[in-house]
Amino acid sequence: MERRERFLAALKGEAVDRPPVWLMRQAGRYLEGYRAVRAKHGFWDVCHQPELSTHVALEPLNKFPLDAAIVFSDILVVPQALGLDVTFGKGEGPQVGRPLRGPADLEAWNTQGLMDRLQFLPKAVKHLSDTLKGSHGLMGFAGAPFTLFAYVVEGQGSDDFKLARTMLHAQPELAKKALTLLAEAAAELLEAQCQSGADAVQLFDTWGGLLSREEYRTFCIPALRAITERLHAKGRTVLLFVRGGHHLLPVLGESHVDGFSLDWRTPFAEARALYPKAILQGNLDPVLLFAPPDVVRARTQALLQEMKQNGGFRRTIFNLGHGILPGTPVESVAALCDAVVRGG
Numbered sequence: 310m311e312r313r314e315r316f317l318a319a320l321k322g323e324a325v326d327r328p329p330v331w332l333m334r335q336a337g338r339y340l341e342g343y344r345a346v347r348a349k350h351g352f353w354d355v356c357h358q359p360e361l362s363t364h365v366a367l368e369p370l371n372k373f374p375l376d377a378a379i380v381f382s383d384i385l386v387v388p389q390a391l392g393l394d395v396t397f398g399k400g401e402g403p404q405v406g407r408p409l410r411g412p413a414d415l416e417a418w419n420t421q422g423l424m425d426r427l428q429f430l431p432k433a434v435k436h437l438s439d440t441l442k443g444s445h446g447l448m449g450f451a452g453a454p455f456t457l458f459a460y461v462v463e464g465q466g467s468d469d470f471k472l473a474r475t476m477l478h479a480q481p482e483l484a485k486k487a488l489t490l491l492a493e494a495a496a497e498l499l500e501a502q503c504q505s506g507a508d509a510v511q512l513f514d515t516w517g518g519l520l521s522r523e524e525y526r527t528f529c530i531p532a533l534r535a536i537t538e539r540l541h542a543k544g545r546t547v548l549l550f551v552r553g554g555h556h557l558l559p560v561l562g563e564s565h566v567d568g569f570s571l572d573w574r575t576p577f578a579e580a581r582a583l584y585p586k587a588i589l590q591g592n593l594d595p596v597l598l599f600a601p602p603d604v605v606r607a608r609t610q611a612l613l614q615e616m617k618q619n620g621g622f623r624r625t626i627f628n629l630g631h632g633i634l635p636g637t638p639v640e641s642v643a644a645l646c647d648a649v650v651r652g653g
């Protein structure tokens with residue numbers, strides 16, 4: 310099968326020779342070419358200029374036999390377009406200027422003409438799609454409302470996002486207003502990417518796993534439903550990644566997404582038993598890529614085996630359980646891809 314054909318077949322639930330493979334954060338600092346681009350250009354310049362964005366998105370496709378590309382961008386483009394200053398301090402994670410702490414901070418968000426300021430992203434998708442000419446599948450993405458909320462409230466990365474989680478209970482109306490607004494922005498941004506050539510889109514809920522089932526149901530599900538309703542009206546395919554979301558699995562279906570990108574701690578077989586008709590993607594531990602290539606190969610084969618025994622590869626996409634980490638050996642990524650290609 311051709312790469313894009315395999316990827317589309319997996320999305321549609323048609324038969325495949327083997328699961329298609331792509332990797333979250335497949336373009337990034339572990340690649341030499343990316344680091345060379347970043348030595349010359351700021352991170353936001355790479356996101357904002359379609360030629361640069363395409364250039365770095367293609368590097369992993371040229372190195373490894375991946376079946377799909379993901380547009381090069383970031384989830385924090387939405388807070389940035391809302392007028393918040395977003396920067397990446399060295400090793401400290403993202404910093405967001407004027408964090409959301411009270412109603413006046415939300416009032417200050419610049420929602421007028423939001424999509425005009427985000428046009429660079431659908432443009433990057435179009436540029437990448439025109440360059441690929443159908444050689445690979447193409448993923449678009451956005452931050453899930455809660456993960457964006459977590460960053461804009463906290464103002465920076467955090468282990469527990471204490472301020473953001475407190476706000477859900479201390480100022481629930483403000484929290485819901487912010488989540489609704491972030492969901493509207495995500496929905497528009499995802500639809501624009503689909504119109505520009507994305508075959509499917511993924512919502513990244515990196516911090517959703519910090520919430521209890523009840524909290525996820527109260528605050529996240531309605532926001533996610535607003536997104537899926539909007540995209541399903543246009544026939545789009547939406548995947549949802551929730552890091553640390555094993556305990557949330559029984560309620561995630563209420564979001565009505567078409568599939569789940571599983572965290573490495575979520576047993577694939579368990580997710581398949583719960584969601585026989587969903588697209589399931591995942592979920593090799595990205596830390597395993599620091600082990601020798603023969604270990605990577607063996608773990609990849611074991612996961613393929615589990616996938617085969619639980620749904621016979623239908624609606625299944627091979628991926629990691631979280632993004633590739635900086636410093637990941639390129640040989641390990643090659644070993645993973647090679648094992649998937651041979652493992653069908």
Ligand code: CP3
Nearest residue numbers: 333334335336337379381382383384397402403513515632
């Ligand atoms: O190939 C790809 O998937 C790349 C596109 C991509 C990036 N970020 C590029 C990026 C994607 C899909 C993301 C998603 C993203 N961004 C998430 C969700 C996925 C996840 O990993 O949980 C999150 C939480 C963010 C927010 C964010 N942006 C963080 C935490 C960081 C790293 C901060 C740091 O410096 O440690 C970023 C910056 C970022 N986004 C980089 C890349 C390649 C590194 C920036 C650099 O070049 O210095």
